C-alpha cells in the first residue's frame with residue numbers, strides 16, 4: 453500500500469499481550485494510527501520464562517526495541533533433553549540466524565519482563581488499558597468495537613490479538629480451545645532454591661518418556677542477585693478445568709521417579725503461588741481474516757507449549773502484518789490481510805501440528821528441534 457494510504461489507516465488492536473504489543477509497535481512504525489486495547493487495568497503476565505527465538509530477536513532489532521529486550525534477557529547456547537534421572541538424551545545448539553555479519557541468538561526472558569519491555573516501547577497514547585471489547589461488528593470495509601467502559605470505536609482494520617479464547621475470532625468461527633488432557637504447573641524460584649542446578653543459561657527438559665511427565669528448567673540468571681529459575685512441570689491429567697487446583701502431594705507422587713534434586717525443588721515450592729493451567733490449543737483455523745478484520749497470535753493459532761513457539765509466532769505475525777501492509781504489491785487493505793494470512797498460515801499451522809505431538813523418548817532421541825524443517829528461524 454502507499455505510504456499516504458497507510459497514514460490514514462485507523463487500526464484497532466484488541467489485546468495487549470505479546471502479539472498485540474508487537475503489533476502496536478510495528479504498525480505505528482509504518483505510520484498508521486494505532487491503538488492497542490487491553491482489558492487488564494495494568495500490564496502483567498504470569499510468572500514463567502520463555503525462550504525468544506532468533507527470528508523474534510531479529511524482528512526486535514529491526515523495530516529498534518532490542519536494547520530494551522536485551523536488558524532483561526540472557527543469551528542461551530543450547531537446549532538439552534534429559535531423562536527423568538538427568539541422563540542426557542539430546543543436546544543441540546539453538547538454531548540461530550546469521551545475517552549481514554550479525555548473529556541473532558535465542559534469549560531467555562521472564563514473561564512479565566517481556567510484556568513490560570514491549571509495551572514500554574509503545575508510543576505515548578497507543579496502549580489503552582482497562583478496555584475490554586464486548587461487542588464487535590464487521591462492517592465489510594471497517595469494524596466497530598464496543599468496550600465494557602462505554603467507549604465505541606470504528607477502525608479501518610481490526611486486529612484480533614486477544615488470545616486463545618478470542619472474541620474477535622468468534623465473528624466467523626465457533627472454535628473453542630481443545631484440551632490436551634495435560635496440566636502445566638509454573639513457578640519462578642530464586643536461584644538459591646535450585647539445588648545447585650542453575651549452572652548456565654541453557655534450557656533443560658527432564659522427560660519421563662513412558663509417562664509423558666516432564667519438567668522444563670529454564671534459567672533466568674539475569675534476574676536478581678542469585679538469578680532465578682522458571683520451573684514448569686507438565687504432566688498428563690484428565691481434568692480439563694481451565695485453572696485446576698491439584699494438590700502438591702499429587703504432583704510429588706507423579707514425579708517420584710525424577711532426580712531427587714528436582715523433587716526437592718517441588719517440595720519447597722510455595723504451592724499457593726504456583727500457576728496451574730490446563731494445556732489447550734486450537735484446531736487449525738481456515739479463516740484468519742476478512743476484508744477488515746485479521747487475527748494474530750493465539751487468537752489465530754494457539755498451540756501447545758512443547759516447542760516454545762506460541763509467543764514467538766505471535767510476535768512474528770505482527771511483523772508480517774506490518775510488512776504486508778507496506779508491500780506495494782498489495783494495493784488494498786483486503787489484499788494486504790490476505791497476503792499476511794497466505795504468508796503465515798502454513799508454517800504456523802505446521803508448528804501447531806508438531807507441538808501437539810508433545811515429547812516422548814523416541815522423538816526426543818531424534819532432535820530437540822523437530823520444527824526446524826518447517827520454519828525459518
Ligand SMILES: Cc1cc2nc3c(=O)[nH]c(=O)nc-3n(C[C@H](O)[C@H](O)[C@H](O)COP(=O)(O)OP(=O)(O)OC[C@H]3O[C@@H](n4cnc5c(N)ncnc54)[C@H](O)[C@@H]3O)c2cc1C
Nearest residue numbers: 467469470471491585615636749750757760761762763764
Ligand atoms: C504453560 C505454557 C507455556 C508456554 N511456553 C511458551 C514458550 O516457552 N515459548 C513461547 O513462545 N510460547 C509459550 N507459550 C505460549 C504463549 O504463552 C502464547 O502463545 C502467547 O502468550 C500468545 O500471545 P498472544 O498475545 O497471542 O495472546 P495472550 O498472551 O493470550 O494475550 C492476549 C491478550 O488479550 C487480552 N484480551 C483478551 N480478551 C480481550 C478483550 N475482549 N478485550 C481486550 N483485551 C482482551 C488479554 O488480557 C491478554 O493480555 C506457553 C503457553 C503456556 C500455556
